Amino acid sequence: NAGVTQTPKFQVLKTGQSMTLQCAQDMNHEYMSWYRQDPGMGLRLIHYSVGAGITDQGEVPNGYNVSRSTTEDFPLRLLSAAPSQTSVYFCASSYDRGDEAFFGQGTRLTVV
Amino acid sequence: AQSVTQLGSHVSVSEGALVLLRCNYSSSVPPYLFWYVQYPNQGLQLLLKYTSAATLVKGINGFEAEFKKSETSFHLTKPSAHMSDAAEYFCAVSGNNDMRFGAGTRLTVKP
Numbered sequence: 001n002a003g004v005t006q007t008p009k010f011q012v013l014k015t016g017q018s019m020t021l022q023c024a025q026d027m028n029h030e031y032m033s034w035y036r037q038d039p040g041m042g043l044r045l046i047h048y049s050v051g052a053g054i055t056d057q058g059e060v061p062n063g064y065n066v067s068r069s070t071t072e073d074f075p076l077r078l079l080s081a082a083p084s085q086t087s088v089y090f091c092a093s094s095y096d097r098g099d100e101a102f103f104g105q106g107t108r109l110t111v112v
Numbered sequence: 113a114q115s116v117t118q119l120g121s122h123v124s125v126s127e128g129a130l131v132l133l134r135c136n137y138s139s140s141v142p143p144y145l146f147w148y149v150q151y152p153n154q155g156l157q158l159l160l161k162y163t164s165a166a167t168l169v170k171g172i173n174g175f176e177a178e179f180k181k182s183e184t185s186f187h188l189t190k191p192s193a194h195m196s197d198a199a200e201y202f203c204a205v206s207g208n209n210d211m212r213f214g215a216g217t218r219l220t221v222k223p
Contacts, residue, residue: 033210040121042202042215043156050209058210090155097206098144098163103155 002026006091006104013081013111021076021107023091031094032074033058033101034066036087043090049074081111114139114207118214126222131175131190133217135203138184144206145186147177149199150216156202162186173197193221 007022025032030051035043045058049068063085065077074093078085088108092101119134137143144163148156160171167179173196177188186203198221203214 031209035213040215042118043213045210045212048210056209059212092156092211094211097209097211098161100146100158100161101156101204101211103157105155 004091004093004102004104006089006107008107009105011107011109013078013109015081015083015111017081019078019081021078021089021091021109023074023076023104024072025074025091025093025102026072027093027095027102028071029093029095029102030071031097031099031101032068033092034064034074034076035090035092036060036085037090037106038087046076046089078109083111085109086111113210114141114143114205114212116203116205116212116214118203118217120217121215122218122220124220124222125193127195128192131188131193131197131219133188133201133203133219135177135186135188135214136184137186137203137205139205139207141207145177145179146204146206146211147171147175147186147188148202148204148213150202151199159188159201193219195221195223197221 004025033048034046047066049055091104094101146161147159162179
């Protein structure tokens with residue numbers, strides 16, 4: 001039972017580069033979300049999805065894109081990386097809004 | 113949109129002492145409330161959740177939280193701290209379709 005799988009675990013990007021953070025879950029959850037974690041700021045919601053084909057913006061969506069073509073996958077795209085996007089990124093999924101969210105192990109991204 | 117405020121970014125207690133971590137929420141719809149714990153270099157794990165069944169919620173590792181609608185609070189407590197409780201704790205609220213987290217409280221347990 002893999003749960004929520006994020007890849008890569010670590011990444012260093014140069015300013016202006018683009019990349020995709022991958023997230024996959026095998027629990028048939030409808031709800032999926034991306035968060036970034038910065039010291040003293042907790043987890044801030046970037047984008048979320050309530051099902052395949054449906055996405056919406058969270059608190060800090062600028063500079064990020066998402067799509068949800070399947071129930072299992074929810075990739076996060078950085079269009080043009082900036083140093084301000086240096087952070088730890090977590091993907092999470094849940095069956096419904098009142099249910100426990102399961103988290104991936106995180107991706108530590110550094111933009112230089 | 114819903115939001116969470118955690119009072120105190122850092123709490124320090126002695127081993128065996130009471131743990132009290134404070135959380136206040138704001139939500140335009142009846143909320144679901146959660147406490148998560150994060151150990152260093154790991155993801156988040158659920159401690160407990162409130163989903164309107166009972167106002168006093170018991171979780172894992174001896175933690176519990178009480179939902180107080182009149183105070184819009186969901187404080188986390190544990191009667192006796194253990195060294196293994198040292199971690200960062202996050203309160204979260206799920207209102208409409210998304211889950212929002214507080215800034216976190218780092219718990220230190222002194223021997």
